[in-house]
Amino acid sequence: MEREIILKRILASKSESDFLFQANLQHKLMPREDLSLMIRIFLAKKFLLERIPDETESIYDLAEESLSLLLKKDVSEINELQSGCSGATSAMAKKVLFLMALQRALNIKFAEEAVADIRTVESMTEACYHAILQQNKENGGA
């Protein structure tokens, strides 16, 4: 029963964050601080966090915290819960899935080689900000 409640929360969260992004993408270029806040709210929603993370936090640590909340396990056991044979940790997997969702939400594309270098919320915001700038430039926007 608890799992159903969590699942409903995730689904509800997804709709709400989509709304947020839809509303704010009316602006072609939002200030970096606003973009940072939007991304952090999106991250909090996706990860089921009960707080908005700040920019200095590690995405891997946040992913582990999210998995812990989701699975009701201790954080130290997260790395043993990987589902594949690739050698990727659960935190790595969660980070990548979030970045893929963020790409869709912002309609941007991260360079494949740059993804592994995104380690903090700040570096993720920077990568998004520059990708949006680049896109605006290519589209002849402001």
Place this chain on the structure above:
Amino acid sequence: MNEKLCRMIHRGSEIKLNVRPIFVDFTHDYVYEGPCRFGKGDSLTPEYDKMVNGEIYKGFLAVTKANMPDFVNLLEPVRVKQYSDDWRMHEDDMQKMLINHDEADLILWTSSGRDLQVIIEFARRSKKPIAFYNEVMFALSCDVAALRARNLEVYPFYDWDKSKNILKALQVRKILQNTRALVINRFATDSSPISAQDGFLSLEKATETFGTHFSVQNVHEFLDQLTNREADANPTMPGRIQQNINDEDMIEINQITDELMDGAVECDMDREYVVNSVKAYYLTKKLLAHSDCNAFTAPCPDMCSTRRLNQEKCTLCLTHSLLEEEGIPSACEADFSILLSKVILQNLAGKASYMGNTAWLRIVDGKLTAPDFSAVTEEEFEKVKDIPNLAVTLHSVANRKLKGYDKPLEEYALRSFAFSGWGATIRYDFSKDMDAPVTLLRINPTCDKLLVVSGKVKGQFGYQRQNCSTAVLYQVKDVKDMYEKTFDFGSHMALVYGDYTEDLKLLGEILGLEVITA
């Protein structure tokens, strides 16, 4: 010491192990689920695989850099990306992995998926040992078993402490392969008929087993070069320029002599006799540099009976001691087994080694019955007479770096080998290191076994005396068992401070040698 001379000798300890990381990306070309494909949504896409591969690769490099010891030289990593679930091996990827593969002593391999066929093909072509690293523990068992079954050299890296021990053993193997021993010889035989006949039966077999090279020089040519004369005027090599001691060398020889005499807590020798011993050491250094060698041994009994050491008023004891302090393995009596044992111990431990005749110190009814130490003082014996399972190792080549090359010089006395006052020897009081662990090593004459003895220091004999009498006494688990085991190996043992039994077992495994312990 002459800086140029020191730089010209390429010590084994300066050799690093070259490790190349290789990473093979594995991606799924299509979105599907199945018995070997887990996930849903985005996690089934090729884009997801590519991103996750980047994460795993970065993590692999970070953990490798964080855990590689300083004796490892990490080469430029290689990453290949074409391998996928169509299971084709790409020759251009293989060639990329094989570029400059001779540089590497060890490949550190990991991947993000089922690439065993790639590893096997690479291992066969490169003929390099491979260490597998993978966070997914059961993949290691799979990969290691597959390569071992095919007689390919492979090591699982699942624990960094154990992995560092493996890296150290591989470095020592490389050092053995790059050891070039300068051998002073009197008779044209592999082993001296006079000195350590319990040494290797065949230098050819030693080279085949360990890779060590032996560069032989004639004893009379060596002794001629001790004389400060024109370098082409030696009677054994008329007209041929050699490495004679000269006036410039004598400046430094005198400085070294002064330092040795001033630094000793006790010095019983006349200066001229210390100078003679330092000359022999200096000449040996010149010959090591000239011959591009980095280890030394000479047959003192063979040389002794020429009467020329008596004429020169020197022995080679100080030469062996000072070379050991500088990280250049040096052994008495042309005992090649001990020379290579010293190469091993010094480089495993980072400490200079001692060596000597080794036996059971047999005490019966409170009396020392064997070996015959008639000159043992009552004070020395009283301290050890009730200690069971005592063994003794004695010679006259103690040194001041037994605790480590990075440690300050130990206190020492300077006394003569010969009762008539010549032949400088460094005397060290082993009894001040009570209960310090020690490890002893010897390789058997047929180069297929190691004898490893572990003990704790309990005392000393001979610190106050002359001659071949600096004895370290140590307690072992079962001294009769230890003594019995030496009958398959020989008398001399090399000794270092510290317990390196497990390291030597691992090295034995890597070298394909049986390890006997006592």
